[in-house]
Amino acid sequence: MDQIIVTGNGPLDGEIPIAGAKNACLTLMPAALLSDEPLTLTNAPRLSDIRTMTALLQSLGAEVAALQGGQVLAMAGHALNGARADYDIVRKMRASILVLGPLLARTGQAVVSLPGGCAIGARPVDLHLAALEAMGAEMELRDGYVHAKAPAGGLRGAVFEFPLVSVGATENALMAAVLARGTTVLRNAAREPEIADLARCLRRMGARIEGEGSAEITVEGVDRLGGATHPVVVDRIELGTYMLAPAICGGSVECLGGRIDLVGAFCERLDAAGISVSETDRGLKVERRNGRVAAVDVVTEPFPGFPTDLQAQMMALMCTAEGTSRLEERIFENRFMHAPELMRMGARIEVHGGTATVTGVERLKGAPVMATDLRASVSLILAALAAEGETVVSRVYHLDRGYERVEEKLSAVGAKIERVRGG
């Protein structure tokens, strides 16, 4: 298995291009199942999760071609074969559940394995099922699979209020509602930029949607959707991750394509820690010129709050901050697996339930560490960039799910980082 070796060094300087959002792409791809005309996505990230979704859609009969080195995905859902979304593919990635809503809306039935994915908590799919049931679907859980059936005449519009904010359940419900009969109102909907991006794409395909980006989304069902070409929104998590590189190491890095509206709450915390973020005509420039950063507290929340997907990376920054910070994780119950690995590098962290207390040290020390999930793995790389000596990160297949060419992007701004290919 591959390893990534990082040798801590001084300030970083240069620019990093930010890719299209993994999480947006993973919901835009299943939208291709909603139409028999082609859907083309541009600015797609080149990641193993995208290849997993490609394999899943192909297994369902959809055509998916990766063009221009994978940056363009040309898809067509005209030959769906009624196959089930098999456990062998679905277990690799939780976002596979996002084929449920589109399949049900388009073909009236779906059989989808219950998902696996990152080991960061129980992560049930009850809200996905409840929203689709509100539209008249019948659900049965059998042998680890969800067997879903639409009523005769298809799904019907419904008013559904999510008891808690869920990104994936909102996406599934939205994709189902566009082909349902009548009006659907989704209340307490997730407001993440990836959902707004999905709504924009669906509208290009002919859907009638209002209110995306707010907590109430209204959908007027249509009989059919057409084809479209849609650029995937910038990855705000990759953006935030690379913004933290100069914050940790010092220096100045311009993140190309970065937008403040995607990372507002995160930038506010960086500002409080003493990191300067400015908008340029090409993206966002992040600078740390002198001294240690200040300790700041963080509470993760649904968008527009501080994203849980940047909590691990922010913890890496806090490990060398001046003072003590509290990081409260409110989205997932088991998302501090990076803490013991950071402690192997000399970090001082105490975890009690959903709160981690980090007391900054002057400098971390390189060590062999192990990636436990996607965001945890990149937090170890960030920590290693500024640590004394060499850090060897194992199990980097987690990293490859969500970060394209991480070693190239960081080397380009002066980091000493290389991948050692394993057997």
Ligand code: UD1
């Ligand atoms: C998405 C993102 C993930 C991010 C998360 C929160 C994708 C592919 N993944 O995951 O990177 O960390 O949003 O921003 O976009 N829940 C239930 N029942 C359900 C669904 C969710 O109880 O049916 C709970 C979850 O366990 C969790 C919370 O709701 O505690 C939020 O999860 P959700 O927003 O659904 O996350 P995902 O869509 O899985």
